[in-house]
Each structure stands twice: as C-alpha cells, then as structure tokens.
Amino acid sequence: MIPSIRQHRNRNLDLLRILSMFMIVLLHSQTFGIFHYGLPSGIHLFTLYLFRNLAIVASNCYVLISGYFLIKKGFNRKKVAYFAFEVSLYSAIIYLIMVIFTPLTFSILDFLHWVFVLFWGNYWFATLYLVLYLLSPFLNLFLKQLSQRQFQQVLIGYFVIFSIWATFSQLPILGMNEGYSILTFILLYLIGAYFQLYQLPFKWQSGWYLFYYFNSALGLTLYFFLVNYEDWMIYYHSPFVLLATISLFLFFKETHFKKTWGSALIPFIFGIYLIHEHPLIRTLLWEEWIPVYQISQYPLMNLILLGVSGLIFISCLLLSLPLHKLSTFLFDNLKRKLN
Incomplete structure (x- = not known):
C-alpha cells in the first residue's frame, strides 16, 4: 500500500475512534440515565432507540480497529505496561480526588483496590482489552500460518x-x-486482522457501507418500537451489531476525507472512558451532577441528551490532557529507574 494512502486511512480510523468514544458516552447517558429510571414514549422513545442502535457499535469498533493494526505489529511490552499503568493511575487519582472532595473515607484496602482495578473488572472494557493485547502475539502467530x-x-x-x-x-x-x-473481542480481532491482510472480494462505494449501517439501526429501531425491545438483539456479539460494526468500519476505511484533524487527540481519548466510567464517578455523574432521567418527557429530550453527552465528552477530554501527561511522565521515570 502507498504510504500516503496508509497514513490517510490511519487518520480516518482515528476519527472513528473519536466518534466511537462519543457514542460510548451517549450509550452510558441512556443506560445509567434514561433506561435506568424509566422510558419515555412516542417519538421520544423511537429516537432514543435509534440513537442507541446507532451507538451500540462503539466498543466493537475500538476492538476491530485494534485487530486491524495489531496483526501487522509485533508485541510491544512497553505498550502493555503503559496501558495497565495508565488505567491504574487514572483510577487511583480519581479515588483520591473523591476522598478529598466527597464524604468518602480513605482506606488503604480501597486504595489498593482502585490501583489494581484491572483485576476486578470495574473497567470491563479495559480488562478485556488488556487480555486481548496479551493474546495478540499468539493470535497473530496462528493467523499468519x-x-x-x-x-x-x-x-x-x-x-x-x-x-x-x-x-x-x-x-x-x-x-x-x-x-x-x-x-x-477475539472475533472482532479476527475480522480486523482479515481486513488488514486481504482485500474484499467486492468493491462498494463507501456511501453504501454507511447506508447499510444506518438502515440496520433503523430496522432494529422499528422492531423495538413496533414489536418488542429485545436486549439480546444488540448484544456486542449479535450478528446485527457485528455487521453494523463492520459497515461503519469499512465506511471510514474506504472514505477519503479531505481533512482529518483528530489524530492529535487520540492519546487522550481513552481517558474519557476512564474518567466518566469510573464507578465512583458514574453514580454521581448520572444521578446527581447531570440527572438526565429528569428530562425523559422533555420535547427536546434526545437533543438535550446529545448535548449532555458532548459536554461530558469535552469535559473529560480536558481532564484527560493533564492526566495523560502525568501518566507518561511518571511511567517514563519509573522505566528509567527500573532500567
């Protein structure tokens, strides 16, 4: 592949990472806000389902992109160590901040719990992602044969x-x-790896992938709205969700955007998840700081939900900037001392 084309596609997939993180925040605003306290009705419910079905691919996209890149890369112990270190640091700092500014009482056992948060599954995605990364050299060895x-x-x-x-x-x-x-995660890794190693047997214009992605979400929404809401249809391993994930991925992979501005933000994007999804933050965020369940009957409910998700996305991104720099600084110093 020509280097400029490869770089362009990489930047496109960076945009998909950013969009996916926004959709993750939007999903959480529904799951821990609206869905947790009762659903609206009529057009508000229809639009809520549509947003949910459009956003449900977000976590899958993140993993699929990883498979796409990791199949061509060697195992990097430094990246694994840094990932675990960053998750632990974010988690521990958030705990200490909550101890300082809320009635939460400090406990050494609690502190150690949040330092070793990856072992307990509080960040389910981060834990599984770490396991996938550890398995990736063995998956690559098998797949390349x-x-x-x-x-x-x-x-x-x-x-x-x-x-x-x-x-x-x-x-x-x-x-x-x-x-x-x-x-x-392994299934998504396999799909991403295949798209990296081999060309598709057909060639669609990129707009058709977006068309399928949107209509897949619309079809599920109509079923949920007119027949019955079925959770199992939008599980992450569901064929409906996987095919929609693939379609959105291929749209970004094959589309040639004139300008791609998001690559500089990529180091800070995962921090958005680590901040807003920390268990000590989550309850306060959706129940006290921004009680989105109170807007369930507002005429502009879904627009407000988009705005709230955007606000949380930007706020956590700004918080992630110094935390990521601190994490990098501490990790580099620790690595030098160990060496």
Whole structure:
C-alpha cells in the first residue's frame, strides 16, 4: 500500500475512534440515565432507540480497529505496561480526588483496590482489552500460518458459533456473557486482522457501507418500537451489531476525507472512558451532577441528551490532557529507574 494512502486511512480510523468514544458516552447517558429510571414514549422513545442502535457499535469498533493494526505489529511490552499503568493511575487519582472532595473515607484496602482495578473488572472494557493485547502475539502467530481460504473458514466458523448460534440460542455454556466476553473481542480481532491482510472480494462505494449501517439501526429501531425491545438483539456479539460494526468500519476505511484533524487527540481519548466510567464517578455523574432521567418527557429530550453527552465528552477530554501527561511522565521515570 502507498504510504500516503496508509497514513490517510490511519487518520480516518482515528476519527472513528473519536466518534466511537462519543457514542460510548451517549450509550452510558441512556443506560445509567434514561433506561435506568424509566422510558419515555412516542417519538421520544423511537429516537432514543435509534440513537442507541446507532451507538451500540462503539466498543466493537475500538476492538476491530485494534485487530486491524495489531496483526501487522509485533508485541510491544512497553505498550502493555503503559496501558495497565495508565488505567491504574487514572483510577487511583480519581479515588483520591473523591476522598478529598466527597464524604468518602480513605482506606488503604480501597486504595489498593482502585490501583489494581484491572483485576476486578470495574473497567470491563479495559480488562478485556488488556487480555486481548496479551493474546495478540499468539493470535497473530496462528493467523499468519493460514492461507486466505483457511482464514475465511476460521472466521466463518467462529462467526457462526460465537455470533449467530450464541445470539439466537443464548446458551450460557458458550461463554458470551451478553457480549462482555474475551470471545467477542477475539472475533472482532479476527475480522480486523482479515481486513488488514486481504482485500474484499467486492468493491462498494463507501456511501453504501454507511447506508447499510444506518438502515440496520433503523430496522432494529422499528422492531423495538413496533414489536418488542429485545436486549439480546444488540448484544456486542449479535450478528446485527457485528455487521453494523463492520459497515461503519469499512465506511471510514474506504472514505477519503479531505481533512482529518483528530489524530492529535487520540492519546487522550481513552481517558474519557476512564474518567466518566469510573464507578465512583458514574453514580454521581448520572444521578446527581447531570440527572438526565429528569428530562425523559422533555420535547427536546434526545437533543438535550446529545448535548449532555458532548459536554461530558469535552469535559473529560480536558481532564484527560493533564492526566495523560502525568501518566507518561511518571511511567517514563519509573522505566528509567527500573532500567
């Protein structure tokens, strides 16, 4: 691939990372705000479902992008160590801030809990992402031994078992845990790796991928609104969600944007998740600081929800700037001392 084209596509996928993080915030505003306290009705409910079905691909996009890049990269111990260090630092600092500014009492056991937060699953995505990264060299070793046809067979078989069968049977023994599973992450990794290694057998204009993504969300919304809301249809491993994820990924991969401005923000984007999704922040955020459940009957409810999500996104991004720099500074100094 020509270097300029590769760099352009990388910047496009950076934009997808940024959009995905915004959609994650939007999803959480629904899950811990509106959905937790009762649903609106009429057009408000329809629009709420539509936003949810559009945003449900966000976490999947993050993992798929990782598979796309990691299949070509060697295992980097420094990146793994830094990722774990940054998550721990954010978590511990937030705990200390809450001790200072809220009635929360300091406890050494609690402090250690938040330092080693990756072990307890409080940040489910971060824990699974770390496990996936640790598995990536073994996945790469296996996948690179396969021919394209063998890779296709592995991918189709995995998809049939852990997406289609697991979704429609909902068998606990398959271990999908409603999509919150390393098996889901591995499936997304395989898909991303395939798109990196091989060309698609067909060539669509990028707009068709966006068309499918939007209509997939619209179809689910109509079903939820007219028939019944079914959680299992939008589990992360659901074929409906996976196909929508692939469509949005391919749209960004194949579209040539004239300007891509988001790459400079990428080091700070994951911090948005670490800040607003910290368990000590989450309850206060959605119940006291910004009680979004109170707007469920407002005429402009969904526009307000978008605005609130944007405000949280920007606020956490600004907080992430110094925290990320502090994390980098401390990690580099610690690494020098250990060396």
